Amino acid sequence: MKTIDELLSEGVAGKRVFVRADLNVPLDGTTITDDGRIRAVLPTVKALADAGARVVVASHLGRPKGAPDPAFSLAPAAARLGELLGADVAFATDTVGESAASTVAGLADGQVAVVENLRFNAGETSKDDAERGAFADQLAALADVYVGDGFGAVHRKHASVFDLPARLPHYAGYLIATEVGVLRKLTDDVKRPYVVALGGAKVSDKLAVIDQLLGKADRILIGGGMAYTFLKAKGYEIGSSLVQEDQVPVVQEYLERAEKSGVELVLPVDTLVADEFPDMKAKAPGNPENVAADAIPAGKMGLDIGPETRKLYASKLADAATVFWNGPMGVFEHPDYAEGTKAVAQALLDSPGFTVVGGGDSAAAVRTLGFDEQAFGHISTGGGASLEYLEGKTLPGLAALED
Numbered sequence: 001m002k003t004i005d006e007l008l009s010e011g012v013a014g015k016r017v018f019v020r021a022d023l024n025v026p027l028d029g030t031t032i033t034d035d036g037r038i039r040a041v042l043p044t045v046k047a048l049a050d051a052g053a054r055v056v057v058a059s060h061l062g063r064p065k066g067a068p069d070p071a072f073s074l075a076p077a078a079a080r081l082g083e084l085l086g087a088d089v090a091f092a093t094d095t096v097g098e099s100a101a102s103t104v105a106g107l108a109d110g111q112v113a114v115v116e117n118l119r120f121n122a123g124e125t126s127k128d129d130a131e132r133g134a135f136a137d138q139l140a141a142l143a144d145v146y147v148g149d150g151f152g153a154v155h156r157k158h159a160s161v162f163d164l165p166a167r168l169p170h171y172a173g174y175l176i177a178t179e180v181g182v183l184r185k186l187t188d189d190v191k192r193p194y195v196v197a198l199g200g201a202k203v204s205d206k207l208a209v210i211d212q213l214l215g216k217a218d219r220i221l222i223g224g225g226m227a228y229t230f231l232k233a234k235g236y237e238i239g240s241s242l243v244q245e246d247q248v249p250v251v252q253e254y255l256e257r258a259e260k261s262g263v264e265l266v267l268p269v270d271t272l273v274a275d276e277f278p279d280m281k282a283k284a285p286g287n288p289e290n291v292a293a294d295a296i297p298a299g300k301m302g303l304d305i306g307p308e309t310r311k312l313y314a315s316k317l318a319d320a321a322t323v324f325w326n327g328p329m330g331v332f333e334h335p336d337y338a339e340g341t342k343a344v345a346q347a348l349l350d351s352p353g354f355t356v357v358g359g360g361d362s363a364a365a366v367r368t369l370g371f372d373e374q375a376f377g378h379i380s381t382g383g384g385a386s387l388e389y390l391e392g393k394t395l396p397g398l399a400a401l402e403d
C-alpha cells in the first residue's frame, strides 16, 4: 500500500486530490455532538493543503436513500472542518453535479473543498457493478489523485471506497495507516484472555462477525441493541426491544457453538426497560425500570443493560489482556440509559490489558461521557470496519489501495 508520504514526496502542488474521508459524525439537528471523525482526518487534509494540493474531501453521512435529503447534509461537517483547519473550506451543494464541478474548478493551490454527501447518489452504494462504476467515473472527473482515509467505511464495497481508487493513482492517508497498524497487532499476536464486548444498533452487521469471533475470542459480552436477539434466541419475551428476527436461528447456533467450544458468550442478566424509545431532546428523566433478562414485560423496550449485568461485565473484563469493544451498551445519548456504557468504559480503563474501542458512536460515547480518550489503548474511528478487519476479512477499501 502506498502511503500519503510517498505522494507528498512525489509532489502534489496544483494537483486535485480526492480524499475519501469518514465524516459520518453524530448530529443533533445541525449541531455536531462529537467531531472526533473530523479531527481524525485533519493530519491528511492539512498535509495535502500545506503541500499545495487542491483538496476535495468527500464522505457519506448517515444512511440517506440514494437521493438528496437535507437532514443528512455534510454542510455542518464542512463548516467544522474549516474551523479546525483555520481556513475557508468551500462547500459544493451536490456531489458530482454543477456545484461540485465549479467548486473544484475554483480551488486555488492549498485550498480545501467538501462535496455533498456521497450517499445522495444511488450509484454510491449500488450492488450493481456498472451503476457503481458509472458513479465512480463521475467522481474520478473531479480529481487527479485518490487518497483513502475513511477508515470507518473501508468495509463497504461502495463506489467512492472501492471503484474510484481503481480509476486514479491511489494512496492511503495517515488515519488508515495508523488504524491498520494498531489493529494488525490484534490479529498477529493477541494476548489472552481476549475479551470482545459488542453492543450498538447495527445488529445485522455485528451478528455476522460473531461467527468468526467465536474462533478467536475467549469471551464475548453482548449488550446494546444486539442483546435482545440473543434473549429471544433463548426463548425469552423481549417486548418491543430491537430485534433481528431473521437472525434468531443463527444466534441459537452461535449459543450452541459457544457452549461446545468453551468460548464464554455472556448475555445480560438484567435490563432497563421503558414503554418507548426515549425522547433525546427532552433530557428529562423518563421512567425506566430494571427487570431480569428473562422477565421483560410484553410491550416494554430494552434500552440499557441493568446494574447486575454492569457488575458481571466488569468482572469479565477485569483480567483481560486484550479487549476490543464496539457498540454502546445502551441508548447512552439519554442520561437514563448511559450507565451500562459508562460501566463498560470504566471496566476497560480498569483492566490491565490493551484496550481498543471501535466505532463512531462508541468513540463518541467515551468522549461525551467524560472519559479521557488517551487512557484507552486505541480508539478506532470504525466499528464495523475494525470488527471485520479483526475477523480476518479482506476489506474492499483496503484491497483497493493495494497496488
Ligand SMILES: Nc1ncnc2c1ncn2[C@@H]1O[C@H](COP(=O)(O)OP(=O)(O)O)[C@@H](O)[C@H]1O
Pocket (backbone or CB within 6 Å): 199, 200, 201, 202, 203, 223, 224, 225, 226, 242, 302, 303, 304, 326, 327, 328, 329, 330, 331, 332, 333, 358, 359, 360, 361, 362, 363, 382, 383, 384
Ligand atoms: N437497547 C438499544 N436499543 C436501541 N438502540 C440502542 C440500544 N443500545 C444502544 N443503542 C444505540 O446504538 C447506537 C450505536 O450503534 P452502532 O452504530 O452500532 O455503534 P458504533 O457506531 O459504535 O459502531 C447508539 O446511537 C445507541 O443509542
Ligand SMILES: O=C(OP(=O)(O)O)[C@H](O)COP(=O)(O)O
Pocket (backbone or CB within 6 Å): 022, 024, 062, 063, 152, 153, 156, 202, 358, 359, 360, 361, 381, 382, 383, 384, 385
Ligand atoms: O459509522 C460508521 O460505522 P460504525 O457505526 O460501524 O462505526 C461508518 O461511517 C460506516 O457507516 P455505515 O455503517 O452506514 O456504512
